[in-house]
Amino acid sequence: MAQTQTWTDTGIAELILLLREEPATGMESIVCLNMATPCTAAVASTYADPADTATHHTDSGLSIVAIDTVAGDTVNTAGDTILFDHVFTATATKNVAGIHVCNNDDDVAFIECCLNAVLAVENPDTITIDGQSTIDQA
Amino acid sequence: MDNLAQTKGKTGITTKLPVDFRNGICIECQTQMEVQQVKLSSVARFVPPLGKTFKCNICGEVHDSDSEIGIAHWKEWRDRLVNRPVCPKCGGMIGHLIVRTTTIPSPEAPKCIKLPCIIKFIKRSLFLGYLASYHSQRVAYAQAHRPEKSKILDRYRTGEPSPKNIWQCIYAIRKLRNPLLRNI
Numbered sequence: 001m002a003q004t005q006t007w008t009d010t011g012i013a014e015l016i017l018l019l020r021e022e023p024a025t026g027m028e029s030i031v032c033l034n035m036a037t038p039c040t041a042a043v044a045s046t047y048a049d050p051a052d053t054a055t056h057h058t059d060s061g062l063s064i065v066a067i068d069t070v071a072g073d074t075v076n077t078a079g080d081t082i083l084f085d086h087v088f089t090a091t092a093t094k095n096v097a098g099i100h101v102c103n104n105d106d107d108v109a110f111i112e113c114c115l116n117a118v119l120a121v122e123n124p125d126t127i128t129i130d131g132q133s134t135i136d137q138a
Numbered sequence: 139m140d141n142l143a144q145t146k147g148k149t150g151i152t153t154k155l156p157v158d159f160r161n162g163i164c165i166e167c168q169t170q171m172e173v174q175q176v177k178l179s180s181v182a183r184f185v186p187p188l189g190k191t192f193k194c195n196i197c198g199e200v201h202d203s204d205s206e207i208g209i210a211h212w213k214e215w216r217d218r219l220v221n222r223p224v225c226p227k228c229g230g231m232i233g234h235l236i237v238r239t240t241t242i243p244s245p246e247a248p249k250c251i252k253l254p255c256i257i258k259f260i261k262r263s264l265f266l267g268y269l270a271s272y273h274s275q276r277v278a279y280a281q282a283h284r285p286e287k288s289k290i291l292d293r294y295r296t297g298e299p300s301p302k303n304i305w306q307c308i309y310a311i312r313k314l315r316n317p318l319l320r321n322i
Binding site: 003004005006007026028038061066068069085087089091099111113115116117119120121122123124125126127128129130131132133134135136 | 150151152153154155156157158159160161162171172173178181182193195218220221222223233236237239240241242270273274276277278281
């Protein structure tokens, strides 16, 4: 299974709401996905309904929290990239199949990522995410 | 310049998401680490630059980045406590790498319907399929052999060097599956 990650349809809709200055919030939260087998990221996934049969972790250091750091960066044109950087510290034995990068209201998943394989984490393993998303000016 | 070229605009969002999975044994002194609360500002890997104004995560208001309250709230947010494994001996916070995942891009659609374009697309798709298979097996293998339990070659943990063509992928997969060959 390849590692797959994608912006979701609801994530793009939230981005458009932000551009329209409608009620919406930016990239603020992150949560691990719980599933026993590898999942496949899909654009149709939502915060409430992640890929395949995955669910959000709710404890053990893998639940939804504020992303450690979110920053702007440049890849092709000035300010075309967002960097997000987070470390999860597990406090129990759990499976992590992927992650959701969410908005501040914790009701929209901007990005869904499903990992190469399910990570079997133990206390006190860490999962370090060093994400980068670029709006491509082709 | 024709109108099409002027208005083509953005074509997509590309996302990279490498993930490092580390255990709780200090890389410096091999001691079991303990989870403690530390200030985020002492462990964050980059500090985002502030614009002229920013939305405050403490009070929800928009502050000028040079205002007193803006700076105070910014520091408070940066200094919030987060859980990290900390080595009781040396204070280190980095464990041994169990495995680093690898992002495999999806193949680009063919740009024309001529035979060479189609063949190129099929070859690229086959390569990425084999590459995905190699990396998923590598991640599973590295996880089954955590660094505190057994020693395996670094290339299975980091994914580097990665196979560059279909034949290298097939060879790497066969090698990984063979217990006699995979440690060579």
